[in-house]
Amino acid sequence: MAWLLGRQNGLxxxxxxxxxxNELGRxxxxxxxxxxxxxxxxxxxxxxxxxTVGAHQLGQYAVAMTVAQLSGPFATxxxxxxxxxxxxxxxxESARIALERRTIWGxxxxxxxxxxxxxxxxxxxxxIVFGAEFAPAAPLIWLLIPAMLLRALxxxxxxxxxxxxxxxxxxxxxxxxxxxxxx
Numbered sequence: 770m771a772w773l774l775g776r777q778n779g780l781x782x783x784x785x786x787x788x789x790x791n792e793l794g795r796x797x798x799x800x801x802x803x804x805x806x807x808x809x810x811x812x813x814x815x816x817x818x819x820x821t822v823g824a825h826q827l828g829q830y831a832v833a834m835t836v837a838q839l840s841g842p843f844a845t846x847x848x849x850x851x852x853x854x855x856x857x858x859x860x861x862e863s864a865r866i867a868l869e870r871r872t873i874w875g876x877x878x879x880x881x882x883x884x885x886x887x888x889x890x891x892x893x894x895x896x897i898v899f900g901a902e903f904a905p906a907a908p909l910i911w912l913l914i915p916a917m918l919l920r921a922l923x924x925x926x927x928x929x930x931x932x933x934x935x936x937x938x939x940x941x942x943x944x945x946x947x948x949x950x951x952x
Contacts, residue, residue, distance in 0.1 A: 799936045809947055832899050833909030836891040837917050840883035844921035847876050848928040855932025869929050873922065880921040884914050 814834075818827050851872050858865050888910065896904040923946055927939035 813947065829903060829906040830909060832895060832903050832906040833913055836887060836895060836906075837884075837910050837913035839887050839891065840880050840917050840921065843879045843883050844876055844924045847872065847879070848925055851925065852928045852932050855929055856934070858932070872925060872929065876921055876925045877918065880918050884917055888914060 815827070815831065818830055822830075851868075854868065855865075858868070892907045892910050895907045895910070899906070923942070927943060930936065930939040930942070
């Protein structure tokens, strides 16, 4: 379908040379590898809880995490827009730093606003939407809100590092985050 739509919109087939394929392969492998720690960091809490608490408590946590993560798409959207801007930046270093600072501050402000809505609307709605037996999940949302802010900032900073062609730094930061969160 993508091929058909691309062809209808004037995109032409392109046969890369071996050198280009090698470059794309290396770039893709490093970029993908740098995202693995973030994926693990987003899931290890549930794995640990599945070994340490009962199903009822894990269910409470899963509901709280689901509600708290409603702020996540904003950071993901910002990351999707800023990565190509950062990777293709051709201005001065001071302009790049200004862009990165605005991105980090903007992400923080947007995420705080989203989390405020989640807290104001999501917390009271938990027992209504999920049932009275999940009412104990509502206070957990308050505990998860700071973590969601840090997770959003972490995601955007990692993308900025990848845009600077420093995916190893992004991976190192994500691994540190994973190690600190696991303790």
